[in-house]
Amino acid sequence: MTREEYCSRIQEAIQAIGFQGEFLDYSRYGSGHINDTFLIRFKESDGHIEKYILQRMNHEIFKKPEELMKNICNVTSFLRDKIEKNSGDVKRETMNVVYTKDGSPYFRDSIGSYWRAYLFIGDAVSFDRVENVKDFYESAVSFGHFQNLLADYDAGSLYETIPDFHNTPVRFETFKTAVAADLLGRAAEVQTEIHFLLERAEEMKVCMDLLKAGELPLRVTHNDTKLNNILIDNSTGKGICVIDLDTVMPGLSIFDYGDSIRFGANTAAEDETDLSKVSLDLNLFEIYTKGFLEGCNGSLTEKEVEMLPMGAKLMTLECGMRFLTDYLQGDTYFRIHREGHNLDRCRTQLKLVEDMEQKWNEMSRITGKYR
Known part of the structure; x- marks a missing residue:
C-alpha cells in the first residue's frame, strides 16, 4: 500500500x-x-x-x-x-x-x-524500561489493583484472543515438535538449551494441572504486564491506568505477576549476550511482590500467593522455550535484528530461570512475608 x-x-x-x-x-x-x-x-x-x-x-x-x-x-x-x-x-x-x-x-x-x-x-507517561524503583512498584500496584477490580468478573465469559497463549504444556509440545523436525538443522548447536527445557518437563504442567484441579482459579488476566502498559500520572507519580487490553482473556493471576518479574526484575536486557550480567534482582522482586499484593488487596487465594514464585519461573521458562522454538523454526514469529537473536533471547531467559532456582528459598520467603 x-x-x-x-x-x-x-x-x-x-x-x-x-x-x-x-x-x-x-x-x-x-x-x-x-x-x-x-x-x-x-x-x-x-x-x-x-x-x-x-x-x-x-x-x-x-x-x-x-x-x-x-x-x-x-x-x-x-x-x-x-x-x-x-x-x-x-x-x-x-x-x-x-x-x-x-x-x-x-x-x-x-x-x-x-x-x-x-x-x-x-498528563501521564509510560516507561519502556525499569529506570526508577518507584515506577516499578507503581506498576505492581496497578496490575494488582486490576486483578482486584476484576476479581468477581466471570473470566470464562471472555474470548481467548490468542488460544493457548500461556498454556505451557501446549507450548512444550510445540517445542518438542520443532526439535524433532529440525527444519534448518539448528538443533545440534543448541543441545544444552534443549536438555535444559526437557529436564523441566514436569514443571511445565504444574500450574495448568492446579487449574484443572480447581486449586488455582481462572481469572481475568492482562497477559502483557510490562511496565509500559501502565500509565503513571505526571503530577502524583501514581499508576493510574492499565492500557493495551488486546490480550485480556481468561488465565492465571500468577502468570501476570510472573511476566512482570521476568521482564522487570532481570538485571540484564532481554537479549543480553553476556550471561554473567543476567540474574534476578531480589530487591526488585520484593518491591514488585509487595506492590502487587497491596494492589490485589486480599483478592488472591492462599494458593495463588504461594504459587507466585512458580508463576515467575514458569513465565520465564515458557518465554525462553518460545524463543528457542522460533529459532529452530526459522525466526518466523519474533522479529529479529541480528543472526541468532532469538537464541540470545532464549539463553538470557534460561539463565534467569537458573538464577531463580538458586534463589528459590528467598523468593518463597519474600512472597510469604507479604501474604
Missing part, C-alpha cells in the same frame, strides 16, 4: 468514528510494534482541544478482532462501574472506547482493515 493509500484509509476511519468537534490533525504515536497507532486532535465548539488514540488493529496476529473488541468493551464497562462506585475518575482510570457513528466499537475500512479509537489519557 502506498503512503497516499494509507493516508486515505486513516481519513476513512476518522470520518467513520464518532469523534466530537472539528478535525485538526493526526500524527504517529507511541513505540508499539503490533498495531499502528495515531494521536488525533479535534477542536470542540468551546475551543477545547480533545485528543484521541486511533489504531489500525493487526488482524494477522489477532485473528478475530470482533471478539477482541467484545472483550475490551465488556471489561472496560465493568471497570468503569467499579471505578465510579469507588468515586474514581472513569476517564483516566480505565480505557474508554470511542464508538463509530453507527454504534460499533470498531470500523472496517474499504480494504478490510480494522480500526478502533480510545479517549486519550493526558
